[in-house]
Every structure is written in structure tokens, then in C-alpha cells.
Amino acid sequence: MTSKSQPAPVAGELGNLGWRGHAALQAAAAGQSVFPLLPGTKRPAIADWENAATTAPDQIIEWWRQRPYNLGVAAGKSGLVVIDLDHGRGETAAEPFTGCRDGREVLAQLAREAGQPAPWATYAVTTPTGGGLHLYFRAPEGSHYRNSAGRLGWHVDVRSHGGYVVAATSTYCGRQYRAQNRQAAAPLPGWLAERLDALAAPPQPAAVPELGPVTAPLPVTIAPGRITNYVQRIVDDELEELGAVAAGHGRRHGARLKAARALGRLVGEPRNGLAQDAARAALLAVAGRHVGVYRSPDGQPKSTTRHEVERDIDDGLAYGRNLARDIGAEITNRTAP
Structure with a gap:
């Protein structure tokens, strides 16, 4: 120096x-x-x-x-x-x-x-x-x-x-x-x-860009058909919303839980084809950007640790799995005469 x-x-x-x-x-x-x-x-x-x-x-x-x-x-x-x-x-x-x-x-x-x-x-x-x-x-x-x-x-x-x-x-x-x-x-x-x-390299296996809306596909093989497309849209929407949340007043904490619960509900039904590890990796790839020091709306420096992010995601996934969402059944119900 x-x-x-x-x-x-x-x-x-x-x-x-x-x-x-x-x-x-x-x-x-x-x-x-x-x-x-x-x-x-x-x-x-x-x-x-x-x-x-x-x-x-x-x-x-x-x-x-x-x-x-x-x-x-x-x-x-x-x-x-x-x-x-x-x-x-x-x-x-x-x-x-x-x-x-x-x-x-x-x-x-x-x-x-x-x-x-x-x-x-x-x-x-x-x-x-x-x-x-x-x-x-x-x-x-x-x-x-x-x-x-x-x-x-x-x-x-x-x-x-x-x-x-x-x-x-x-x-x-x-x-x-x-x-x-x-x-x-x-x-x-x-x-x-x-x-x-x-550590600065892009997270793997989910190829999520460092900034901007999340557009990378979830790195998981899901059975083809309408269930695949429906599940993928839900995952993409949740990840994009999570990536756009600003810091302050616990907003990111709440957003991490919300996104993890939504994906956990998909994980909970095997027919949806979304694996637990893939959902967790995709969530961490986005929420990992929450780790570090930031300034809250009242001007105070705050910090979020990697442990806190992982805890939120794991808690949300576990909660969501107990409220499994059957996308195939939803599609069937919507198209039934």
C-alpha cells in the first residue's frame, strides 16, 4: 500500500x-x-x-x-x-x-x-x-x-x-x-x-448471475410435460422475487423463508420432479448474495452470515415439504370438464 x-x-x-x-x-x-x-x-x-x-x-x-x-x-x-x-x-x-x-x-x-x-x-x-x-x-x-x-x-x-x-x-x-x-x-x-x-466464482451447480433477475434454469432433470413447465415457472418466479428484495427490516429474512417454503412444497411431492438438493442449491445461489454487511433503512450497519441464510432456507424447505403441492393434480383439476 x-x-x-x-x-x-x-x-x-x-x-x-x-x-x-x-x-x-x-x-x-x-x-x-x-x-x-x-x-x-x-x-x-x-x-x-x-x-x-x-x-x-x-x-x-x-x-x-x-x-x-x-x-x-x-x-x-x-x-x-x-x-x-x-x-x-x-x-x-x-x-x-x-x-x-x-x-x-x-x-x-x-x-x-x-x-x-x-x-x-x-x-x-x-x-x-x-x-x-x-x-x-x-x-x-x-x-x-x-x-x-x-x-x-x-x-x-x-x-x-x-x-x-x-x-x-x-x-x-x-x-x-x-x-x-x-x-x-x-x-x-x-x-x-x-x-x-x-469463493467469488459463480455458485454451483445453479448458474445464477451475480446481478439482475434470475434467469438460469434450475439444474435438475424433471419429467417432461406440463408438470415440468409449471414447476419451472414457479421456481423461476420465486428465485427472481428473492433476488430483487432489498435489505432492511427483516425483508430478506422473510423473503428467504417464503421462497424456501414455496420450493419445499414442490419438493414434498415426488411427482413434481424437484429434488431437495437442487432446490436448496438454487436458493443458496440467490440468497448467498445476502451475506455480508449492509446498511438498513435507518442508516445502521447490519450483517447477515452464511449460517443465517442456510438456516432460513433449510427451515423453509422443511416447512414446505409438510405442505406438499401436487402440481399434476392441480393441472388435472383445472382441465377437468
Whole structure:
């Protein structure tokens, strides 16, 4: 990450910035786009934080003169990929991470599987919530990684474009984020970039485009005839509606349940020809775009995890299967004299 040339602020401007204001200027001098978070919180203090994040000293001074804000770094805009390693909270890791106690141990396992050392040799910040760690890496040229939650591994999140991290010197719950390793951010290791590239690849087996209405056919063989066409139209309509739902006030949660229940009703009747695995894959391909950090209508940052999406889909499918819908019978009833 290269430093960006900015006019140096005069000494008189710096007198009442506080140490977080000075930390913000130092981060900006290192090329990090910064913005204020409400004091003692993780919540942005300004609207449209990603576009507003800056390296400009004048704007930074104006912000931190007002209040002792916490310090946020817009990861993607800063050319960073931040690996967020969460503490395990005493939970039990599922396969393939059985035996791991937290995100650090999961990342170490991923490195071993790649035949590489764990990537600790980079700028890092410890979090105040009991063992969390943020590892800062320079993103490869031309990359555009997005946020993900738990997809890289158990208790391993990714912050890049569309995401931010709370920077060192900030406080939360009365405790401080602290720089653990003050060296410059290292380049993202090649093996880790390969894993992130794989996560960014189009979901399989359902070939759903990243944006726009869902038009890809459901990857399942259904018996030919009118039942096939009817079922396919229902599936396409549900997936398109699910893909168009905006975030906020639980709308996506409700939409995931609705779509999963509708497809579950089709799965519940074997004559419909829709397999459980195919329905689940198609739903995940669309709802997977709900994973990550977003801004709610009231301006608050919210997040959705992969686990939450899968839970909604599995719950909806199970509910729908108990209310099976016989498309063949419906067609027969409609065409009967």
C-alpha cells in the first residue's frame, strides 16, 4: 500500500484532535481511507461512509475536531483485504474444522492444507471482545473482493469492498482495539487469494448471475410435460422475487423463508420432479448474495452470515415439504370438464 501525497496540516490545526484524530491522520498518510465511527461504537457517524472515507487531512481534521470519534477504515477503498478472525465463544467447530477453537486456529489449518506458513507477518489489530484479530493485507492489483462471513472458514470473515474495520485506538465496551504488529500490511498471500477467488466464482451447480433477475434454469432433470413447465415457472418466479428484495427490516429474512417454503412444497411431492438438493442449491445461489454487511433503512450497519441464510432456507424447505403441492393434480383439476 503506497502512501498518498497530501498537504501537511499546520501545527495549530492539530492541537485539539485527540490521539484518535492523530491516528486517523497517520492511517491516511499510509494510504488508508478513514472515516469517523460514533464514540465507543462500531457504527458510522456519517452517511454513505464508503464514499465519504478519505485520506484528505483537512476533512479528517474537521471530523475529529468535533468529537473523539472512533476510527473506521474503508477496507476495499484502501486497497485492503482484512481477514477478521473471531474468538470461538466456546462453540464447537464443525467439519472440516473439528478441534479448532477459534478463527486463528482455522486460518492456521487452512495454511497447513495449502502447504504454507500461517500469515501472521503483517499489520494486525487485536479486538476488545476476547481474542479477535484483524489481519491487514494489500489486495492484489485488479482484484475486487467483497465481504464474506464464515465462508472462508469457521469464525473467519473477510472485509474488503463494501466493508470496513474498526481501527486501532478505537474503543468498544470500554476496551481498546490495539495494534499488535506495527509493520506495513503485507501482500495478500497467493494461496489465500486463490481461496478468495474460488469463493467469488459463480455458485454451483445453479448458474445464477451475480446481478439482475434470475434467469438460469434450475439444474435438475424433471419429467417432461406440463408438470415440468409449471414447476419451472414457479421456481423461476420465486428465485427472481428473492433476488430483487432489498435489505432492511427483516425483508430478506422473510423473503428467504417464503421462497424456501414455496420450493419445499414442490419438493414434498415426488411427482413434481424437484429434488431437495437442487432446490436448496438454487436458493443458496440467490440468497448467498445476502451475506455480508449492509446498511438498513435507518442508516445502521447490519450483517447477515452464511449460517443465517442456510438456516432460513433449510427451515423453509422443511416447512414446505409438510405442505406438499401436487402440481399434476392441480393441472388435472383445472382441465377437468
